[in-house]
Amino acid sequence: MVYDVIFVLGERFCDHPLCGVAILKRLLEKNNYSVGIIEIPKTEKDITKLGKPNLFFGVSSGSIDSMLRNYTALKKKREEKEVLNYTQEVPDRAAIVYSNWIRKKFKDSLIVLGGIESSLRRFTHYDYWQDSLRKSIIFDSRADILVYGYGEKQCLEIAKRISNKEPLFGIEGTCIKSRELPKGFIELPSHEEVSGSKGKFCEMQNLLDNNKDLAQKTGNFYILQYKFPKYSSKDLDEYYELPFTRKISIDYLKGFEFSVVTHRGCIGNCNFCSLKLMSSGRIISRSEESILKEVEYLTKLPYFKGNIDDLGGPSANMYGMDCDKCNNNCIDCKKLDKSHSRIIHLLRQIKKVKGIKNVYVRSGVRYDLANDEYLEELKHHIPGKLKIAPEHISPDVLEMMNKNKGNLDDFIKRFKKLGCGELVFYFMVAHPGSTMKDAKELAEKTKKLKNTESVQIFTPTPMTISTCMYYTGLNPKTKKPIYVPRTYKEKKDQRRILG
Ligand code: SF4
Known part of the structure; x- marks a missing residue:
């Protein structure tokens, strides 16, 4: 052929x-x-x-x-x-x-x-x-x-x-x-x-x-x-409704056979992340009807056991935060709909589908956007522990990462108060701007937090803003010099100090 x-x-x-x-x-x-x-x-x-x-x-x-x-x-x-x-x-x-x-x-x-x-x-x-x-x-x-x-x-x-x-x-x-x-x-x-x-x-x-x-x-x-094409909810509905056999042959995807993708894009704009360079920088959500249709289809598969393995996208709680009115930064915008009403409604609707026992959210959650109403619903969907990625705690490093948006302690307090279970944390060391002093502060914090799942050493992947900082030693916006941990020794030391 x-x-x-x-x-x-x-x-x-x-x-x-x-x-x-x-x-x-x-x-x-x-x-x-x-x-x-x-x-x-x-x-x-x-x-x-x-x-x-x-x-x-x-x-x-x-x-x-x-x-x-x-x-x-x-x-x-x-x-x-x-x-x-x-x-x-x-x-x-x-x-x-x-x-x-x-x-x-x-x-x-x-x-x-x-x-x-x-x-x-x-x-x-x-x-x-x-x-x-x-x-x-x-x-x-x-x-x-x-x-x-x-x-x-x-x-x-x-x-x-x-x-x-x-x-x-x-x-x-x-x-x-x-x-x-x-x-x-x-x-x-x-x-x-x-x-x-x-x-x-x-x-x-x-x-x-x-x-x-x-x-x-x-x-x-x-x-x-040539600029990125516009994708619509209708486009995504069409793509995710294609007749896949859904058989998984890749080890790292095993256990995710019955995952459902709800949206594309991320409005977080973290400086070390490449997602913004892969999409329009806006959230495009599938329609609720299309997602429910996919869930109903899954319940009819012979090997389905009643569990949706993951309902999400790059950040699970950005579903429904679609807006394309301007070119500004959505995460800082007052007009962004942070109510979580669409994702809460969707989770509740899926639970009602005949044959569904659990709807898990394994995708990461952007904790600085999550409100109490969402957390109240989310607690029924966490498979063990909820993953969040504060990445660091030093305000200066967080600013370099463009991740200085939330209040981690306040989130942890609310999460506990609402009885949502346990959290696990992901952190990053040796990002541009991060000194040994910052790493020591982070180490102190992780001792208190206990559940640190992963600490990764920053890797400068092509074309991100953080990589530009790493290569040039400058903050590209201000062109002012910034501290960059560059030697293997310092990178290892920053990692080692976190245990
Ligand atoms: S109005 Fe706000 S939420 Fe909408 S696209 Fe512009 S920056 Fe984003």
Whole structure:
């Protein structure tokens, strides 16, 4: 069989809505395109096993950057079994390796890059593992086009354009190489400029915006970013209602077979997080009807035991906080609907569905948004302990993280008073701005809090604001110098002090 589209993936595929490529596959099939999957190719010969596709190869390293997957925060090669329960071998810079294998075997085939590794390397970026700047991944991969963020609309449009022999320029949510700078594009400092000046690198960081058409000159080319497409509730309803078998073959997803995704996006804008660079920065919630329809469908599956494993999204309690009236920062906006009325109503409605015993919320909860009414409902849905991620307690470090929004002690008090059970905490050390004194304060706090589930050392992943701070030693907004724990010794010391 000759497939229209072949996806090459750096992780196991499962036909489940938690797997992004499964959504793309099902959606393309709904639109009459045939789709093949090559999972974790080990050699260039593996790339050839389904032949050449009629339309394009889609290449992704999977749901995590391959360098983050293969190395610890201190750049030590990870042991296979440690790696987030992955057990397969993925090469360093997998997206580049796979694309070049394709180029070698199928010279004239079209290559579409996608996934987190490519999305976050679409312009010049600091690569922590190499400790230097790299050009857009489009150059090293020799791909024809790059899809950033969720790729449903982009993949359908690319498939249509190739079928109709139309050019690939102008597709929202993509990046492409061009000799020309089109009108209306905001020009970022060039690759050559940011390579020679940390101040220019900060300027580039401040201009990154998914809702704008951007361009960056690199040598004789421009990398063009077409702004992110608008997704609606209706779009999400369509995608999550596709006919997945929901069989899970990936270890780290086991136990999440009966999870239901309620929304996309996050309005938290934490400086170390890449989510904002993968979406429009707004919440898009599915309709309650569509979610209930999915839950009813789950109750009819033969192996369903009555439990929804997780009802959530990037932050479980942001469901229903949709607003797209302006371009400002939602989390600080008085107009943001923080009532939690939609998520409370949804949880109550799902409980009423015949065959449902428990609706668990395992996704993280943004504690600084959670009001008492929500907590009263949430306490019936916590599977053991509720996870929250204050990340730090020092006001200065929290400001650097853009996480200085809530009052942790007040939340813990309310949580206990309402009899919600136990909390577990996630913290981060060695973020830019964090000194040993801050780490000691955090250590004191964690002793009192007891239930610290995880303390991670900050890893500078490509294109985030925190990574810009790490690389430049500057606060990009003010261009003032900031303290950066850079040596392995200090990173380890900050980690060790927390026990
Ligand atoms: S009005 Fe407020 S909540 Fe709505 S989009 Fe603007 S900043 Fe966000």
